[in-house]
Amino acid sequence: MRILLVEDNQALADGLSAILRGTGHAVDAVSDGASADAAISAEAFDLVILDLTLPEMDGLEVLRAMRARQNRAAVLILTARGAAEDKVKGLDLGADDYMSKPFDISEFEARVRMLLRRQAGLRSSALSFGGVDLDLNSRTFSAGGTPLDIPARELGLLEILFLRAGKVVSKEAIIQSLAAFDDDLSANAIEQYVSRLRKRMAPHGLTVRTARGIGYYLDKAAPV
Numbered sequence: 001m002r003i004l005l006v007e008d009n010q011a012l013a014d015g016l017s018a019i020l021r022g023t024g025h026a027v028d029a030v031s032d033g034a035s036a037d038a039a040i041s042a043e044a045f046d047l048v049i050l051d052l053t054l055p056e057m058d059g060l061e062v063l064r065a066m067r068a069r070q071n072r073a074a075v076l077i078l079t080a081r082g083a084a085e086d087k088v089k090g091l092d093l094g095a096d097d098y099m100s101k102p103f104d105i106s107e108f109e110a111r112v113r114m115l116l117r118r119q120a121g122l123r124s125s126a127l128s129f130g131g132v133d134l135d136l137n138s139r140t141f142s143a144g145g146t147p148l149d150i151p152a153r154e155l156g157l158l159e160i161l162f163l164r165a166g167k168v169v170s171k172e173a174i175i176q177s178l179a180a181f182d183d184d185l186s187a188n189a190i191e192q193y194v195s196r197l198r199k200r201m202a203p204h205g206l207t208v209r210t211a212r213g214i215g216y217y218l219d220k221a222a223p224v
Contacts (some may be wrong), residue, residue, distance in 0.1 A: 001046040001116050001158075002177050005029040006036040006062065008054055016049070019105065024139055024156055026178055033057025038065050043092070044176045045073045047112065050095075052079040052086065060093060072117040078103070101197040113137055120163050129165045129219045131205045143171050143204040153178065154197050159189070159207070161208060161218035170215035 003020055007013040008031045020027045028043070030036050035055040040048065040062070048066070052059035054099060063075060077090045080101040095120070099112055117125060117136055125136040133142050139151035141148040141158065144175050150158060156178050171187050193218055198208050207221040 001113075001119075002026045002044070002046045002179075003028070003047045003049065004036065004039055004043075004073075005032075006033070006048065006050045006054065006059065008032060008051060009172075014106075019109065023109075024152055024159075026156070026183070033059060036062045036064055040071060041069070042072070045131065046177070047076065047079055047115055049076045049112075052077060052090070060089060063090065063093045063095060074119045076111060076115055078108075086158055087155045094179045122163070127162065129206065129218065132162075132201070134159065134162050148200075148204075150200065157193050158197055158201075158218075161216065165218045168211040168215050170219045171199070172215075172216065204222060 003025050003122050005013060005016055005020070005027060006028065007016065010031065013029050013031065017027045028045075029037060030039055031054075034056040036050070036054070036059075037057055039045075050059050050062060054062070059077070059079065063077075066075070068075070075095045075097075077087075077095045077098045078101065079086070079099075090094075090098055096115055099108060099111065113125070113136065122136070127134045127136065131143050132148070134140075135142070139155070139159065141150060141155070143163075144203050157174065160174055160177050171190055174190055175185050175187070175210055178190075194210075202221060203205060205221050207218045208216050210216055
């Protein structure tokens with residue numbers, strides 16, 4: 001999943017970015033409202049974590065402009081403004097959730113998981129396809145109760161395909177979900193990850209099929 005963090009406190013931004021990247025998400029961080037507005041206009045994000053008091057453009061203005069463009073990415077407002085009227089205004093403008101600073105990191109992580117799960121249209125954190133299970137809370141895969149050891153990029157790719165099992169996901173959508181601003185992720189690199197993932201999933205009855213010229217989709221492997 002791809003996340004945009006909009007926070008002008010550099011220490012907090014660095015800490016939250018490290019936490020989110022540590023759970024396998026692609027994270028872009030900007031420190032002012034104008035940069036946030038430009039990023040949201042140009043890129044596709046699953047979640048925007050948005051401070052309200054920002055240089056150049058207020059966070060509520062960023063949110064208003066985002067929703068005016070019909071951008072439906074989930075938004076978590078994260079701010080030191082604790083007044084009820086600010087919370088109500090943010091929610092009325094289309095925010096999905098609101099946390100006041102200071103906050104508990106474990107609660108922050110739980111809210112991020114909840115919003116990403118909701119964004120994917122899921123009610124449960126436990127998913128199964130074929131003989132493989134996905135726990136969205138821990139972002140871990142298992143087969144027959146045994147955890148699968150999957151490198152970070154392949155895990156991210158499998159998660160994207162797993163959440164849309166049976167449906168074609170374009171290469172462009174995969175690159176956008178896996179890569180942050182400063183990542184150099186090419187279509188050729190995606191092909192290599194797909195090839196490795198096919199080998200890794202073969203013992204568990206799953207495969208990644210190619211929709212030529214379009215992208216890839218997760219499918220159950222034919223019995224041998």
